Amino acid sequence: MRTLVDRRRFNLLLGAGVAAGALGARMPRARAANKITVLNWQGYGTDEAWALKLFAEQTGIEVVHDYFNSEQEMFTKLRTNPGAYDVALINSAWTSRIAEEGLLDPIDFATVPNSADLDPLLRDSSNFAFDGKPYGVAWVWGMNGLGVRKDKAAGAQSLEVLWSPEAVGRVALYDDAITEVGIAALLFGESINDPKDMKAVVEKLKAMKPNVKLIWSSEDQWNKAFSAGEFDYSIYWSGAAGRSQKTFKLPVEFIVPTEGAIGWLDGLSVPASAPNKAEAVSFINYMIDPKFYVKWATEVGAPASANAKAMEELPADDPQKLIHKTEYLKKLQFMSPMPDDRRQAFVDAWEEVKAFYAS
Amino acid sequence: MSEPQSGAPARRGLSPGAVTAALVTPAYLWLTVAIFLPLVAMLVFSFLTAAPFGNRAVSFTGAHYLVFYNRPYLVEVALRSLALGAWTTGICALIGLPAALALSRAFHGRTREVLFFLVILPFWTNGLVRVFSWTMVLRENGILDDLVRAFWVDAPSIGILYSYPAIVVGLVHAYLPYMILTCYLSVVAIDDEILEAAKSLGARAPVVFWKIVLPLAAPGLIAGSVLIFVPVIGSFMEPRILGGTAGVTIGTVIEDQFTQAFNWPLGSALSFIMLAVVLVVFAVFSRALRGRLTLS
Amino acid sequence: MTAAGKVFLFAVLGFLYLPVAVLVAMAFNASPLYALPFEFTTHWFEELSGNDKLLAATRNSVLIAILTTVLATIIGSLAAIALSRRRFRGRTLLQLLLLPPIAIPWLIIGTAMLVFFFWTGIGRGLHAMVLGHVALAIPYVVLVVGAGLNNTRIDLEEAAMSLGSTPLHAFFAVTLPLLMPSLIAAALFAFAVSLDQFVISYFLATPGVSTLPVEIYTSIRKGFTPEVNAVSSLLLAASMFLIIIFARLTKVGGVSGRR
Numbered sequence: 001m002r003t004l005v006d007r008r009r010f011n012l013l014l015g016a017g018v019a020a021g022a023l024g025a026r027m028p029r030a031r032a033a034n035k036i037t038v039l040n041w042q043g044y045g046t047d048e049a050w051a052l053k054l055f056a057e058q059t060g061i062e063v064v065h066d067y068f069n070s071e072q073e074m075f076t077k078l079r080t081n082p083g084a085y086d087v088a089l090i091n092s093a094w095t096s097r098i099a100e101e102g103l104l105d106p107i108d109f110a111t112v113p114n115s116a117d118l119d120p121l122l123r124d125s126s127n128f129a130f131d132g133k134p135y136g137v138a139w140v141w142g143m144n145g146l147g148v149r150k151d152k153a154a155g156a157q158s159l160e161v162l163w164s165p166e167a168v169g170r171v172a173l174y175d176d177a178i179t180e181v182g183i184a185a186l187l188f189g190e191s192i193n194d195p196k197d198m199k200a201v202v203e204k205l206k207a208m209k210p211n212v213k214l215i216w217s218s219e220d221q222w223n224k225a226f227s228a229g230e231f232d233y234s235i236y237w238s239g240a241a242g243r244s245q246k247t248f249k250l251p252v253e254f255i256v257p258t259e260g261a262i263g264w265l266d267g268l269s270v271p272a273s274a275p276n277k278a279e280a281v282s283f284i285n286y287m288i289d290p291k292f293y294v295k296w297a298t299e300v301g302a303p304a305s306a307n308a309k310a311m312e313e314l315p316a317d318d319p320q321k322l323i324h325k326t327e328y329l330k331k332l333q334f335m336s337p338m339p340d341d342r343r344q345a346f347v348d349a350w351e352e353v354k355a356f357y358a359s
Numbered sequence: 360m361s362e363p364q365s366g367a368p369a370r371r372g373l374s375p376g377a378v379t380a381a382l383v384t385p386a387y388l389w390l391t392v393a394i395f396l397p398l399v400a401m402l403v404f405s406f407l408t409a410a411p412f413g414n415r416a417v418s419f420t421g422a423h424y425l426v427f428y429n430r431p432y433l434v435e436v437a438l439r440s441l442a443l444g445a446w447t448t449g450i451c452a453l454i455g456l457p458a459a460l461a462l463s464r465a466f467h468g469r470t471r472e473v474l475f476f477l478v479i480l481p482f483w484t485n486g487l488v489r490v491f492s493w494t495m496v497l498r499e500n501g502i503l504d505d506l507v508r509a510f511w512v513d514a515p516s517i518g519i520l521y522s523y524p525a526i527v528v529g530l531v532h533a534y535l536p537y538m539i540l541t542c543y544l545s546v547v548a549i550d551d552e553i554l555e556a557a558k559s560l561g562a563r564a565p566v567v568f569w570k571i572v573l574p575l576a577a578p579g580l581i582a583g584s585v586l587i588f589v590p591v592i593g594s595f596m597e598p599r600i601l602g603g604t605a606g607v608t609i610g611t612v613i614e615d616q617f618t619q620a621f622n623w624p625l626g627s628a629l630s631f632i633m634l635a636v637v638l639v640v641f642a643v644f645s646r647a648l649r650g651r652l653t654l655s
Numbered sequence: 656m657t658a659a660g661k662v663f664l665f666a667v668l669g670f671l672y673l674p675v676a677v678l679v680a681m682a683f684n685a686s687p688l689y690a691l692p693f694e695f696t697t698h699w700f701e702e703l704s705g706n707d708k709l710l711a712a713t714r715n716s717v718l719i720a721i722l723t724t725v726l727a728t729i730i731g732s733l734a735a736i737a738l739s740r741r742r743f744r745g746r747t748l749l750q751l752l753l754l755p756p757i758a759i760p761w762l763i764i765g766t767a768m769l770v771f772f773f774w775t776g777i778g779r780g781l782h783a784m785v786l787g788h789v790a791l792a793i794p795y796v797v798l799v800v801g802a803g804l805n806n807t808r809i810d811l812e813e814a815a816m817s818l819g820s821t822p823l824h825a826f827f828a829v830t831l832p833l834l835m836p837s838l839i840a841a842a843l844f845a846f847a848v849s850l851d852q853f854v855i856s857y858f859l860a861t862p863g864v865s866t867l868p869v870e871i872y873t874s875i876r877k878g879f880t881p882e883v884n885a886v887s888s889l890l891l892a893a894s895m896f897l898i899i900i901f902a903r904l905t906k907v908g909g910v911s912g913r914r
Contacts, residue, residue: 037862042870043877066862067873070618076766077858079412080773084862101413175599177619214521214603220878221600224491227688228498230521243877248688340409340621347620348430351612355432358439358607375741382737383749385730386793393790394756397767400774458667461660469902476898477668479840481675482847483894484887485871492674492681495689502677532674539667540840544803547836582802586757586795593760613760627763634758638751 035062036086036279039077042067044089045140045296046287055286061279078103082273086280090136092127092265093178093335099130105270106133111281114288117309121329127336128267136267137284140239142303142324143254143332144179145261147236147244149226150251159187159257162233167211172225172234175217177350178335178343179235179262180205186259186333193336198349205353212357219243226250239303242319246301254323263332265306405628423628433612440609441636443523444592447530448584454531455538455583456546456576462539463547475543478536486533490600493529494520497601521603529597534590538583545579546572581645589637593630609633679891682884689881699881706882709870713886716850716867719781723788723849728842730789731796732834738797739804753794764791765854772859780861787855792845799844803837 040046042065052063066085068074071094078088078098090098098104107128109115115123115137122138129135148156155161162171162183173180182192184201195201213231216222219240225231227250238261241254268284270277286292290310296302297320304324305311314321338346404410405424411417427433458478466474481489496502499518507514519525549572557567595614598606609629616626685694703709737743738750756764765787772783815825853868860866871883 039862041876042873064863067857067869069857069873069876072618072621075621076769080769081779081862084779177615209604212604215599215606217599218875218878220875223878224494224688227686227690228494228501230498344620344622344625347615347622350619351615352430352432354604354607354611355436357604358602359435376743379737379741379743382733382741386734386797387749387752389730389786390752390756390790390793393768393786394764395752397764397771398755398759400771401763401767454667457660458664461664465657465660465664473898473902474664474668475836475840476843476901478671479843479847480891480894480898481671482844483850484675484678484891485868485883486851487868487871487875488678488883488887489674491689492677495677495681495691496673502673532671535667535671537844540844541799541802544799544837544840545805548803578802578805582798585754586798589754589757593758595760610760614762617762617766623766630759630763634755637754637758641754 034060034279035064036276036283037064037066037084038087038089038283039066039068039074039085040087040089041069045302046087046089048296048300051286051292051296054292055283058286059279059282061283063283078271082271083275084273085271086274086276087283088269088271089139090267090269091335092125092136092138092267093337095128095136095267095269096130096337098269099135103272104135105272105274105277106135107137107270109134109137112137112285112288114285114290114307117290117307118288119306119308119326119329122265122306125265125334127265127334136269137288138306139266139268139284139288140303140305141263141265141329141334143238143256143261143263143328144174144176144182144235145238146255146257147222147226147234147241147252148255149232150253152232153253153255156233156255157258159183159259162211162235163208164211167233169211169213170232171208171211171213172222172231173208173212173215174235174237175215175354177347180350180353181346182262182333182335183235186257186262189259192262192333193338194342198345202349202352205349206356209357215354215357223248223250226252237303238323239301239320242323243301245319256328260331260333261328263328263334265334266303401623401627402631404624405631407624410623423625424632426625426629426632433609436607436612437609437633437636439523439607440592441640443526443530443594443598443608444588446527447534447591448588450527450531451535451538451587452580452584455535456542456580458539459542459546459576459579460572462543463549475540478539481532482536487596487600489533490529490597493525493532493601497525497528520601521605523602523605525601525603526598526606529601530591530594533597534587537586538580541583541586542576542579545576549575584644585641588640592637593633675891678884679888681881682888684881687878687880699885702880703882703885708865709867709882709886712865712870713867713890715864716856717890719784719788719856719866720846720849722785723792724842724846726785726789727792727796727845727849728838731793731841731845732800732838734793735797735800735804739801753797756791756794761791761852761854765858768855769858779859781864783859784856787859788849788852791852791855792848795844795848796841799841800834800837803834803840 038046045051046063047065056062066077068077071091074088074090075094075098078085079101095104118138122141124134125138128138146156146159146161148161155166161167181195181198181201184204185192185195187204188195188200190196214225216225216234219237222234222236222240223244226234226244227248236252236254238254241252244250244252268287270280270284274280288305288307288310290305290307290313293302293305293307293310294313297305297314298318302320304320308326311321311324311326406419406421407417408420409415409417427437462471462474462478497518498520499516501518501520504514504516504518507517519528553571554567557571562570592608593610593613595608595610598608598611600606613626613629616622616629680693681689682699683695683697685696685698738746768783768787772778777783777786815829816822820828851868853872856866857869857872860869867886871879
């Protein structure tokens with residue numbers, strides 16, 4: 001039953017099904033070297049129009065974007081579009097997994113001058129490392145913690161508030177297995193990346209049922225429901241909380257619970273197949289420049305920069321600076337790479353919990 | 360209904376078989392390249408331990424098809440999804456057929472044409488934006504409550520956002536035009552004379568409906584049901600946004616397997632199981648219908 | 656009876672247009688989060704007029720939808736004629752094969768296409784998008800046209816032929832006019848399927864080329880602004896305008912199917 005599949009022959013077999021030449025094979029179109037393609041979430045810094053204009057003025061390089069809606073889509077696009085991308089945004093929990101497939105180039109920090117100002121804890125994070133070499137430049141970090149309506153915030157310093165009687169029907173959870181399993185793990189005082197007892201995690205999350213009003217999957221959905229008063233307590237993104245306060249004047253307070261929050265670190269990488277590697281590196285250097293970050297954070301709203309100097313340059317009363325305290329970096333548990341079967345166990349646990357909520 | 364004959368007698372030497380082939384080939388060749396072959400790849404993936412990328416070893420397994428055995432909680436999710444399909448299709452039929460009859464009998468000429476277009480037009484707006492509009496209508500103290508309170512000031516809230524009924528409302532809205540228009544296409548061809556004749560022979564309205572209108576509307580009802588039931592059981596956008604915690608369907612489970620677990624084999628196995636269920640439902644359904652509807 | 660029918664149909668239209676009315680109203684509401692109370696503004700239309708990206712995406716969507724509509728309606732109708740008019744071996748199988756494209760979620764079909772097109776060298780770009788959009792629209796066309804064909808009268812076609820028409824002439828003189836309502840309905844559905852299609856465009860468009868649904872879906876992570884409502888309202892207004900023109904110009908009972 002278990003035979004090894006030879007991928008090349010397998011592909012050949014599939015390809016043979018198509019009438020040859022009916023749709024002539026297309027090579028990736030050659031591009032002028034002054035244009036690079038970035039793969040990222042939409043509206044996540046790299047596509048700010050003013051920044052791209054400035055970058056083009058400085059370097060003559062034009063930047064176009066392709067977007068993804070989940071980390072797996074980013075991975076899939078990298079796998080199936082060799083030569084299409086010059087820069088990719090990758091959650092550091094995925095970087096080594098993607099590097100392992102030979103899809104990324106190692107980073108030579110000597111070519112990224114601004115990397116000298118990166119917080120060493122983040123720049124040298126083991127998440128970026130594969131085979132002893134770094135495959136990503138730390139860009140921004142943030143936390144998944146409690147986003148609570150201002151007038152309820154005083155009594156909501158612990159994750160336990162999500163289970164409390166005053167939160168009945170007033171909780172919004174984030175539809176992400178890694179985060180929700182991680183929340184239970186934090187409560188148990190365990191590793192968010194490898195909780196000891198998944199059964200206990202499932203039971204704990206199931207117990208929240210009477211309190212859960214909705215499960216959100218985009219910042220947009222969170223904002224619209226929160227502004228309509230649908231819930232008071234939620235698991236939310238730190239960077240988004242700052243944006244909700246600033247852009248939409250929503251009365252939300254981001255709280256790092258006493259049990260801790262779930263940290264994540266996003267990096268910028270250069271695909272091994274990138275056609276314009278030097279230009280890609282200069283764009284990455286620009287992206288970690290404090291000048292870009294301060295404008296992005298203060299005018300639009302951003303997660304915390306991995307660049308320590310950039311964080312210092314933020315005005316003292318900036319919501320992002322108030323939320324993302326540097327001392328958290330030492331205490332936070334960061335999302336880390338995990339084997340496929342463990343990731344599957346996380347998702348199965350969360351699916352079981354959601355099915356229970358729905359029943 | 361008269362049985363279609365095997366094409367017109369060929370006069371210019373083209374055999375009926377060649378004509379048939381010429382008619383179906385473009386569509387099915389197109390579907391083969393764009394959909395069937397890619398789906399065959401997915402079908403193969405569903406028997407692998409992981410999608411065949413990178414340099415990790417991949418082997419054959421049938422384990423993904425035991426998904427309902429290994430994850431018993433999914434059985435209930437699947438049943439709820441089937442029920443969602445049944446509710447949506449049923450309500451669409453109950454509203455759609457009368458609406459189609461009204462459109463074809465109560466209106467004529469240009470008015471009818473304009474109304475016909477007006478039924479489809481909401482379809483041309485983005486589905487996601489429409490669903491967000493529904494959240495405003497259905498939420499507590501939302502627009503629906505405002506409308507009710509315009510007539511009855513102290514009405515209690517009937518906001519149903521974040522519930523199973525809210526999903527059904529959103530789905531009925533999204534798919535109703537299919538049912539109205541497929542039914543319309545069937546009933547518009549009914550001769551007024553047939554109905555008049557039946558009535559003058561003393562048939563009462565329910566009898567006319569049951570014996571004449573319904574059998575003639577059947578092709579439209581069936582086509583509409585296929586176009587509604589099939590996508591609804593795999594829907595995930597309306598459930599996620601309108602359903603709150605009730606918004607767990609086999610569609611959202613499949614989506615999560617792709618986007619969160621990165622498990623294409625399991626996700627595709629689930630969709631092929633769903634496809635098989637759909638085929639079985641329609642096989643049974645069409646057999647049952649055949650018994651009833653060919654009596655004309 | 657007719658009066659009741661009219662009231663009922665208008666009630667159904669009321670239901671269909673309720674969220675559409677909300678959508679249009681929100682294009683004129685000041686709150687970016689659709690928050691009430693309503694506060695009139697044309698701000699979002701002004702923003703939209705400067706948003707080249709969204710406008711270009713909308714234009715791409717409409718162009719692809721038109722191309723898809725033409726191709727899918729022709730190809731699908733031909734197959735529908737064969738499937739409902741001709742008896743041949745494998746007919747049931749061909750009918751069943753229309754179900755997978757509708758039943759399998761778009762995310763999976765889209766992923767499958769992306770992988771398959773990559774392996775076979777079809778690649779990404781406009782050709783790949785049209786290939787995908789038309790394929791997804793074909794089953795809808797076949798089913799809708801088939802539903803109409805089942806009720807057009809073969810006896811008329813045969814009468815025409817017995818009066819000396821060739822099959823081809825009988826088709827164009829008799830069947831096609833009878834089929835018109837179905838063809839128009841199918842075309843309108845094909846247009847709707849393409850205009851709202853997200854996954855295929857998103858996986859298969861050349862990087863940097865975008866469509867309206869792609870803009871909307873990829874921006875919900877951060878949040879889309881009522882500019883999306885503004886552009887949707889403009890599309891609706893344009894469609895309404897076209898319908899009125901169409902209704903004024905056509906003399907033949909286009910979709911009425913009156914004989």
